[in-house]
Amino acid sequence: MPAPRGATKRHNTLAPELAIKDQNREVELFVGRATTLFVLVVLMLGLLVYRLLELQLWNHDTYKSRSDDNRIRVQTLAPPRGMIFDRDGRLLADNQNASSLALVIDSVPEPTVSIGRIAALLELSDTQRSEMIARVESNRRPDAPLVVVDSLSEEQVARLAVNRHLIPGAEVVNRLVRHYPYAEIAAHAVGSVRRLSDEDLRRVDPVQYSATEFIGKRGVEAFYERALHGQVGYQKAESDALGRLRQTLDVQSPMAGKDLHLHLDIDLQRAGVAALAGRRGAVVALDPRNGGVLAMVSQPAYDPNFFVTGMSEAAFAALSTSKYVPLFNRATNGQYAPGSTFKPIVGLAGIALEATTWDTVVEDRGAFQLPGQERVYRDWSWTKDNSGGQGMVDLRRAIYRSSNVYFYDLASRLPIRDLVDFAGQFGLGRNLAVDIPSASSGLLPDPIWKQGAKGLPWFPGDSVNMGIGQGDLLATPLQMAVVAATLANRGRLVQPRMLRGIDTPLQNDAEASVPATQIAIEQITAEDWENMVASLEDVVHRGNQGFRRNGTAWAYIGQDIEYRMAGKSGTAQVVEISQGEEYDEETLSEFDRKHAWFIAFAPVENPTIALAVLVENGGGGSSVAGPVARAVLDAYMQKANTAAQQEMVVQR
Amino acid sequence: MIQADFQRTLSPYDNAANAPSRWYFRLHIDPILVGLLTVVILFGLVILRSAVDGNEALFTAQLQRFAMAYVVLIVAAQIPPHFYLRIAPVVYVVGLLLLVLVLFFGVFVKGSQRWLEIPGLFRFQPSELMKLAVPMAVAWYLQRRSLPPSFKYTAACLVIMTLPALLIGRQPDLGTSILVFGAGFSVLLLAGLSWRWVLSAGLAIGAAAPLIWQFVLEGYQRQRILTLFDPQSDPLGAGWNIIQSTTAIGSGGLLGKGLFQGSQSYLDFLPEARTDFIVAVMGEELGFVGVAFLLLMYLLIIARGLWLAAQAGSTFGRLLAGAFVLTFFVYVFVNVAMVSGILPVVGVPLPLVSYGGTSAITLMAGFGVIMSVRTHKAW
Structure with a gap:
């Protein structure tokens, strides 16, 4: 660029007559540059507008459903298991409310850390702790709450509530769990339920059992599993980025399992246990x-x-x-x-x-x-x-x-x-x-x-x-x-x-x-x-x-x-x-x-x-x-x- | 300076002489620019109202900041340009010293050392000051030289710009570093820097890109760039921001989900919804129409700003005002491009809309200077 070099030299002399000419030239130069750059600005803003059109109009449906997927979580609701009565209408197996601790694994940043915190907070034994780890490892639904501690005492529930911020993705859920009021007395007659295993899942309808935790494993509980189980329900709920439920949008209630009435007479059962002494x-x-x-x-x-x-x-x-x-x-x-x-x-x-x-x-x-x-x-x-x-x-x-x-x-x-x-x-x-x-x-x-x-x-x-x-x-x-x-x-x-x-x-x-x-x-x-x-x-x-x-x-x-x-x-x-x-x-x-x-x-x-x-x-x-x-x-x-x-x- | 004063009256583009009688000239205010700024600010406050999600204290704090920003705007407009010219080198040197101080005594916030703090009194980012000081220094340097700048002067300008940019990059704050450099560079562009040089430099940087990738960029910076091309590679980590912001914008559609109805921001899927990613909230709630309106307002501000800059009575004023306008545009572009997923994530707020005080005040000070160079006859 030879010309500017010469101009610079002249400028340095600060000759007023040349300065006037330069001033006009500089204004023209500025206006030219500003115009060019403004065109560039318009083009670049055009690029942004193009991107917005792409996101908001041409691909709107994709992002709309992605946003809904974010927002709306379909949860399956386990049906209450049918109850079992003896011949006189006494309950041999019913469902009781239990507070348990559940984790939504997707929302837990570091499961091992969280498990450690939970174990310390609830003063769990080593066995309970390893059980918790085992359940997390064998989890099949990372986006659904997974029960990791079955029954919580009131004190434990309170401690969790206070320290909730320490354990993202954790929630206390109330669920119905099987209860056998006569415990040992009717155990072999009525049978029992067990936690649903992967093997069970291959046998049963995975949709119907998607929220179910327990399946009949012995006795009447096993044989009449189909009748006792009931039909799964659904809940559409809005949840936030941490997986916490904000509001329920739509519920299709589960259908409770059918109740069984047995010939069994618990008095006679008791008499038999007593007589065997x-x-x-x-x-x-x-x-x-x-x-x-x-x-x-x-x-x-x-x-x-x-x-x-x-x-x-x-x-x-x-x-x-x-x-x-x-x-x-x-x-x-x-x-x-x-x-x-x-x-x-x-x-x-x-x-x-x-x-x-x-x-x-x-x-x-x-x-x-x-x-x-x-x-x-x-x-x-x-x-x-x-x-x-x-x-x-x-x-x-x-x-x-x-x-x-x-x-x-x-x-x-x-x-x-x-x-x-x-x-x-x-x-x-x-x-x-x-x-x-x-x-x-x-x-x-x-x-x-x-x-x-x-x-x-x-x-x-x-x-x-x-x-x-x-x-x-x-x-x-x-x-x-x-x-x-x-x-x-x-x-x-x-x-x-x-x-x-x-x-x-x-x-x-x-x-x-x-x-x-x-x-x-x-x-x-x-x-x-x-x-x-x-x-x-x-x-x-x-x-x-x-x-x-x-x-x-x-x-x-x-x-x-x-x-x-x-x-x-x-x-x-x-x-x-x-x-x-x-x-x-x-x-x-x-x-x-x-x-x-x-x-x-x-x-x-x-x-x-x-x-x-x-x-x-x-x-x-x-x-x-x-x-x-x-x-x-x-x-x-x-x-x-x-x-x-x-x-x-x-x-x- | 006497010559400059004399020259100004002969400028064929100078019509200031025709308008001393207008009231706003005497107040050193440009009503059109202030009006456009106010439209953007009010529009931004509406969307911020939604983004703060009921947090009244934050909203009030932002209102107070804007009140202060208006004061800064008016005060900056009253100060004649030759004062800026005089203090430009001083401000630049002081800013440089402060940046060095930051390296040694700065306060760490979120892993980077950007703030200087006098405990109990105040705390500020010297890098923010440099957004004004660097273009002022470059304009100060060039105003005495004949334009377009020679290679030597260009090199000197590059040194003026690079020193603070490097210091800010060390903090590390790549976003501000680029903006500061860009502010200085826009002065050079307006001063008539040869397009051929710009193009060659661009090609050189392009060729050196693999080396920059390898030796200059930090691991997290590389990750951000990679994420841009494939957000799903790390959907819960680095890709989360881009996935959630594009989802928010895209789900807004033409007219949006309605004010206060954005599920992405209300359910906390969108990160930094009040600050850097606020345009995503706008895109989600007000749709394409809302964002396009905002971009149009920005364009009008830029047009008006450049027009005012061209009317300035001195080279220094023109260059400075023009550079501020272009810096403002770079803010807008980088922010919206980042949030809509066409640039990597760098921490740049959306001008006049994002929650946060420093940038609003800096920007309004800049617009004050623009009005000052336009309305002050005496030079």
């Missing part, structure tokens, strides 16, 4: 008219509320590894040799297959031997000096005295296939229950099963053992309750069921409300049934006739009884006693002792309750299980009488 065992009581389960006790039990409110790992480990298996439902899944409670079936099979009559007599000298075999099959009254035995026994006496020899002899003469088929008609070897799919089916062994399972043929001795309900034969307390009900019904088989009605109020009598699947046991006459019932009645009521003439249970439960009941004891061996040795409880370990059984029904003429009692390793059926059965029946009869009296008062 801390011993391991099970009580199953059915209404023989419709199969309704009146009581289902399994001891030891657990408190299902712990699965809802959470328990420590140690507590859970204690529950799940205890050698007494409290989580195990003995009533439906405990499989035991039925022992002598199987004898009525063998006796009736003998009648049906014409292998015996009510008048046939067998001499019981305390032991039985198959022809040409050395092995001695002992009666329960057998002694080493061979002084035992019941003498001459017919079928009725063989029942009330529980003669082994009679049934050894009878079973050895019955074709095994026929005996198995006959016993199958009482529901053994299969799970008959309508709504307890997890129940075990027991084992009704036959030659085909034995060949398959053990690789051995069926020996005559197997039949002999089966005659007294031993050998490979296995049944659950629920199945034996069905046997008792079938005997009570004089041959009419009913399927056990927990449910009495869904969502409907209680019906006064259950008799016709549920159509039972009824299988009449053929080949047996009404007279045969009455004879058998009479024999079973003798087990309890036949007394004061001298030791060998009394019913086996009379001494324990039959002396002061106000109603007529029929029953059969059973004492199932757990380990084989060597030939020639006597059973000695003292020398056997806890889990090798005999199981005590008792099946019963009442009133004899028109039975409305049939039950099975099992006391694990309890000892003698009549002496140990019998009183339990009696106690439960007493409770039932007393309640029935009170109800009848009240009804009479009302009628007057």
Whole structure:
């Protein structure tokens, strides 16, 4: 630029005549520059306007929906779970309000820091803390509140409120959680819910369960999950950048789950628990008219509320590894040799297959031997000096005295296939229950099963053992309750069921409300049934006739009884006693002792309750299980009488 | 100076001599400019009213600041330009010293050291002063030289501009540093700096961009630029501001969601809604129409400002007034471009609208100077 250089030199001389010319030139220069720059300004503002048009007009829809996405959060609302009532309308499972702490993970800048703060603030234990971390890590909805602490005390709620600013994204939510008012007492009957797992989520409708925290895991809670769950609701809500709810825009309420009414009678359930008095065992009581389960006790039990409110790992480990298996439902899944409670079936099979009559007599000298075999099959009254035995026994006496020899002899003469088929008609070897799919089916062994399972043929001795309900034969307390009900019904088989009605109020009598699947046991006459019932009645009521003439249970439960009941004891061996040795409880370990059984029904003429009692390793059926059965029946009869009296008062 | 005074009356663009009788000339006020400024300020207060979200104290504080800004405007207009000319080098040197002081004694706010504080009395940003002092110093330097400036004088001007820009950049405050440099540079442009040089320099900087990227920019500054191209790469961190501000503006549409109805700002999705990002609130609540109206007002202010600058009676006055106008435009452009996602996020407030006092007062002082150079005959 040569020209300006020269001009500069002139300017430096400060010659006034040149300054005038420069001044005009500079003004022109300025105006030119200002004009150019102004055009530039207009162009650049035009660029801004173009950008605004792009954002606000051409792409308005995109940004509009983005803004709404920001603003509006659709939350799913968990439906209140249906409640479960017993037959008298008492709550077995309901929902209670619980304050819990939830985190919206998306809005928590540093989850680990927040968790540390929460743990310190609420004075949580290390286990609670690790549980919280586990839940955050396995979170599936980062934009929805995730419950990290289940139940907060009022003090904890207050502390959170005060320190809310320290924990962004945290909120105290009130939610309904499952509550089991009877805790251990009805645990195995009602079942329980568990926290929904990822595995569960693959099974259920993810939309319906998107807000649900718990799912039925056991018992009725599991089987009727669909009815109990209800339908998910939605809430459209405006929330701010921190995820806090500002206002609710639209709500579609969830539909509560249906209420269940069970046949269960919590009074009877309580009586069963009390009668077992801390011993391991099970009580199953059915209404023989419709199969309704009146009581289902399994001891030891657990408190299902712990699965809802959470328990420590140690507590859970204690529950799940205890050698007494409290989580195990003995009533439906405990499989035991039925022992002598199987004898009525063998006796009736003998009648049906014409292998015996009510008048046939067998001499019981305390032991039985198959022809040409050395092995001695002992009666329960057998002694080493061979002084035992019941003498001459017919079928009725063989029942009330529980003669082994009679049934050894009878079973050895019955074709095994026929005996198995006959016993199958009482529901053994299969799970008959309508709504307890997890129940075990027991084992009704036959030659085909034995060949398959053990690789051995069926020996005559197997039949002999089966005659007294031993050998490979296995049944659950629920199945034996069905046997008792079938005997009570004089041959009419009913399927056990927990449910009495869904969502409907209680019906006064259950008799016709549920159509039972009824299988009449053929080949047996009404007279045969009455004879058998009479024999079973003798087990309890036949007394004061001298030791060998009394019913086996009379001494324990039959002396002061106000109603007529029929029953059969059973004492199932757990380990084989060597030939020639006597059973000695003292020398056997806890889990090798005999199981005590008792099946019963009442009133004899028109039975409305049939039950099975099992006391694990309890000892003698009549002496140990019998009183339990009696106690439960007493409770039932007393309640029935009170109800009848009240009804009479009302009628007057 | 005597010659300058003499020259002024002969300027063919000078019509001030025709108008001494007008009242506003005697008051050294330009009613059109003040009117336009007031429209923008009132419009800005309406949107601020929404952006403060019920915080009356903030709104009142801003009202007080504007009252003060008007006083500054009028006082600055009364001061004759030759006074500015005289103090220009002094102010510049003092400002430079203060900037050095800031480096040693400055108060840290949000991670950068921009403020000087005399505890209990007051606290201010010397860099804000430099927005006025740098163009004044450059204009002071050039007014005695013949224009367009030679290479030597241009180089001297660049030194005058670069020293404070570097000091401010160290704070670090890249936004203000660029604005201060830009204010000085606009003087050079108005003084007739060769377009060819400007173009070559631009190309040189473009070529050196990778080196600048590598050695000059801090990590966070690089991140801001990257975020501009792909906000979704870090939607909750660096990208959040851009995503939320473009969402706010875009969702406003043609007419907006209505005043006080902006969900983006009310629900706290929009960061800095009262200060740097207030145009997003305007875009959301008043729509395209609202923002376009504001930009039109700004354009009119710029046009009027340049017109007044061209009427000035001296080179110093013209350059200074013109530079202030252009600086004002740079504010507007950088802010709106940043909020609408076409420039990286730098801390530049929207002139006369954003909450905050210093920039409003500086700007109004600048407009006072513009009116002063136009209305003072005596030189």
